Amino acid sequence: MNQPPPQHPYQPYGQPVPPQQPPGPPGYGPQPVHGAYPAPPFAPQPFVRRPPRAGGHPVGAVLLGLLASFLVALLYTVLNVATYKDQTLTTANALYLGHALLNGAIVGLLVGLVGGRSNGARIGAALVAALGAFFGYTNSLPLVYAVESTPTAAWDLLSYEPFFPAKAWWTSEADGGVDWFSPLGLVLAAAAAYGIAYAMGTRRRA
DSSP: OOOOOOOOTTOTTOOOOOOOOOOOSTTOOOOOOTTOOOOOSOOOOOOOOOOOOOOSOHHHHHHHHHHHHHHHHHHHHHHHHHHGGGOOHHHHHHHHHHHHHHHHHHHHHHHHHHHTTOHHHHHHHHHHHHHHHHHHHHTHHHHHHHHHSOHHHHHHHHHHOTTHHHHHHHBOTTTSSBOTHHHHHHHHHHHHHHHHHHHHHHHHTO
16 A cells, blocks of 8 residues: 655645755854845945035124224324325325225225125125225314314314214315215225125135
């Protein structure tokens, strides 16, 4: 009588038993299948180039520009008071415009070096330079009046007419109309400060 084929105790359905691999050397387990290595616990992030930062110190740059503008305006005030008797109208306008350019150039240089690419610092430089050009001239007028008259008379004039320096800055001595050199000086100072600050800030971060 034909006997049924013997069945492996762990193969109840008569499937062939997979061949047994010979045991490896002691201490070595089964070799992992190609591509089945576990992933490392962490992977380094790929290098991503960050956009350039504006850098610099905008607030400190504007404060430094303000100090420089004050000093340049003070020097111009002293020069204006010391030489006003020898100035012609052409000389006075040339000194005023030259001071405006110098004020803007120094302020723009300092703000550009310290403020970097900050647009706020550049705008602040333009405003500071324009104010320096304005006050450098207007501050000299009461001093000139004090020299011509007395300090007390100059103080009384300012007390009675506090906007006298600004009106004199705006009014032309030749015909009593608008002195267009006055706003031109503000434009030159602001443009010089902004342009130089932009150039120096871009060059600093290039």
